[in-house]
Amino acid sequence: MKSIKNNLSEIKSKINEKITVVAVSKTKPIDDILKLYEDGHFDFGENKIQELIVKHKELPKDIKWHMIGHLQRNKVKQIISFIHLIHSVDSIRVLNKINDEAKKINRKVNVLLQVKISENDLKYGFDLNEIQNLLENNFLKKYDLVNVLGLMGMASFTQNNNIVNEEFKALNSIYSKFKKIYNFTTLSIGMSGDYELALKNNSNMLRLGSVIFGHRN
Numbered sequence: 609m610k611s612i613k614n615n616l617s618e619i620k621s622k623i624n625e626k627i628t629v630v631a632v633s634k635t636k637p638i639d640d641i642l643k644l645y646e647d648g649h650f651d652f653g654e655n656k657i658q659e660l661i662v663k664h665k666e667l668p669k670d671i672k673w674h675m676i677g678h679l680q681r682n683k684v685k686q687i688i689s690f691i692h693l694i695h696s697v698d699s700i701r702v703l704n705k706i707n708d709e710a711k712k713i714n715r716k717v718n719v720l721l722q723v724k725i726s727e728n729d730l731k732y733g734f735d736l737n738e739i740q741n742l743l744e745n746n747f748l749k750k751y752d753l754v755n756v757l758g759l760m761g762m763a764s765f766t767q768n769n770n771i772v773n774e775e776f777k778a779l780n781s782i783y784s785k786f787k788k789i790y791n792f793t794t795l796s797i798g799m800s801g802d803y804e805l806a807l808k809n810n811s812n813m814l815r816l817g818s819v820i821f822g823h824r825n
């Protein structure tokens with residue numbers, strides 16, 4: 609079996625160096641994260657607050673932690689002081705809460721707006737139409753302590769590449785349309801099974817778990 613380190617460096621060697629790989633370490637032990645950290649990788653993603661907090665506490669403080677899972681408002685406070693990027697802002701209420709908590713500690717917090725591009729009802733996020741309307745109406749203006757860097761999406765779990773491609777394309781079209789107006793820098797699409805398609809659709813941030821760490825139980 610190949611090592612975690614080799615898995616990541618192989619992927620990085622195939623893609624443009626400007627693309628950020630977030631190593632999704634959810635359910636994986638501290639030691640696995642350290643192996644990559646010691647090899648010079650700093651971006652890690654978690655989807656559960658409790659696990660994120662424990663890992664942040666135990667690991668080196670220059671790790672850039674990405675929150676990629678659904679975030680409840682009452683949990684925002686627990687990560688606001690150290691989180692590098694919240695990918696999963698899926699409602700105005702969460703955005704308001706992040707801004708409020710950020711204000712309390714006077715820290716600017718980086719976020720992405722999660723857009724629901726999949727048919728799957730279980731996925732969180734703004735609807736495509738909703739996000740388009742909000743962006744057209746300049747709703748980000750009032751958030752002085754939130755830096756909205758761009759958009760995030762998850763495609764359907766399907767073997768049908770056409771479906772995945774259409775979903776990524778729809779998100780990229782909104783991202784590209786508003787990129788200049790809002791100085792967007794980040795389009796977070798692409799997971800282990802679909803990152804090549806995501807790259808074809810302008811992704812510059814991949815969230816990769818199982819292709820790096822192996823399968824989760």
Ligand SMILES: *Cc1c(COP(=O)(O)O)cnc(C)c1O
Nearest residue numbers: 632655676799800815816817818
């Ligand atoms: C788990 C997870 C990933 C990584 O999934 P893999 O298929 O293992 O690469 C990416 N994004 C989100 C939001 C996740 O929850």
